[in-house]
Amino acid sequence: MATAAPTPNRTPPALRRKRRKELATAVGFLSPWLIGFCVFFAYPLISTVYFSLTHYDGFNPPSYVGFKNYDYVVTKFPFFWQAVRNTAWLVAVMVTLRTVFGIGIGLLITKIKTGAGFFRTAFYLPYLAPPVAATIAFAFLLNPGTGPVNHLLGQLGLPQPGWFNDPNWSKPSLVLLGLWGIGDLMVIFMAALLDVPTEQYEAASLDGASPFQKFRFVTLPNIRPIIMFAVITGIIQTLQYYTQAIIAGQVASGVVGNSGQQFEPGFPDGSTWTVPQLVYNIGFQRFDYGSACVVSILLFVVAMACTALLMRRRAGLMGED
Structure with a gap:
């Protein structure tokens, strides 16, 4: 029988x-x-990908060169790997220390019974300072010859570093600048710490938990999402680290204030080169926009990869919980 x-x-x-x-x-x-x-x-993003495959100086029409710009940036540009190493160092050290200090200061202020408002204000105000003004002030404070910090260290009989004028101390000096403006993370972690249920601390006290055990088994699990947020945003911000590094180099080298004077980033001895400075140097000082777009794409890919890995790690931890 046939079916319809x-x-x-x-x-x-x-x-x-x-x-x-x-x-x-x-x-x-x-x-x-x-x-x-x-x-x-x-x-x-599409334009950046397109220009990365061309030779373009901003004056003449772009001409297609394929992946030659990628080969030039990765294998031939003299400062690329130095900038990558400096940026990776800043990401590893600055993000870690800012996160740890943010949690520590947040814990300290939440435990203070008297004067908590004053300390909150004192720690948050430096974050409101404009990056350029804060960096210039910090560079003058840490001036190895006339700065008050080295003068005080000398009075105490302690070593007097070269800070921004010393290749071995320039990146630690930038980290100190980052820790000085810790107010944003302090506020975020304070809110997270105050949101931890008090009954969990009371239960831990009844079980005889020490302060360290309370922090490890009660505080950290509750603020873990905020820590992940601080790490991810810190990595993205540090991968884009530009203003403080270049201003510190200009002040330390004496270029700041000299109108029209050409400045090669990375002073001293390339120790403050960062990947975003490569984009500025290649694109706006060497007028090689194609290669500058290559650096921008590589920076974007690294930032996306780090974010994806951390988010995947966070999803795995939540699955374990």
């Missing part, structure tokens, strides 16, 4: 019109975000 052919599933016209109207309404509400995404993210 199935009739096509035709959507009623009224239902199709309703769906189109709902789609148009959704697109209308999403249009500000869609326009911003296309104009400020998608188009610049």
Whole structure:
């Protein structure tokens, strides 16, 4: 017995019109975000990828060169790997210390009974200082010849480092500058610490837990998402580290304030080169926009990879919990 052919599933016209109207309404509400995404993210990213495959100096039309810019940046540009090492050092040291200090200061202020408001203000105010002004002030304070810090160290009979003028101390000096402006992380961790349920601390006390055990088994598990947030945002910010490093180098070298004087980033001896400075140096000092786009793409890929790995790690930890 033959079976009848199935009739096509035709959507009623009224239902199709309703769906189109709902789609148009959704697109209308999403249009500000869609326009911003296309104009400020998608188009610049596609343009960067395109220009990375061309030779472009900003004056003549771009000419396609394939992957020659990638080969030039990775294997021939003299400061690339030095900038990568400096940036990796800053990511490893600065992000770690800022996170640890942020938790420590947050814990300290939440335990203070008297004057907590004053200390919150004192630790948060440096974060509000503009990066350029803060870096210039820090460079003058740490001036090896006339700075008050070295003068005080000399009075105490302690070694007097060269700070921003010494290749061995320039990056630690930038870390000190980052720790000085720890107010943003302090506020975030304070909010997380105050949100830890007090009954968990009380239960731990009844079990005879020490302060360290309370911190390890009660505090850390509760603030773990905030720690992950601080680490991810810290890595992204440090991968984009530019202003403080270049201003510190200019002040230490005496270039700051001299209008029109050319400055090669990385003073002293390339110790403050960072990857974002490569983009500035290659693109706006050497007028090689194609190679500068290569550095930007590599920086974007590394930032995305670090974020994905940390988020995957966070998902694994949540699965274990």
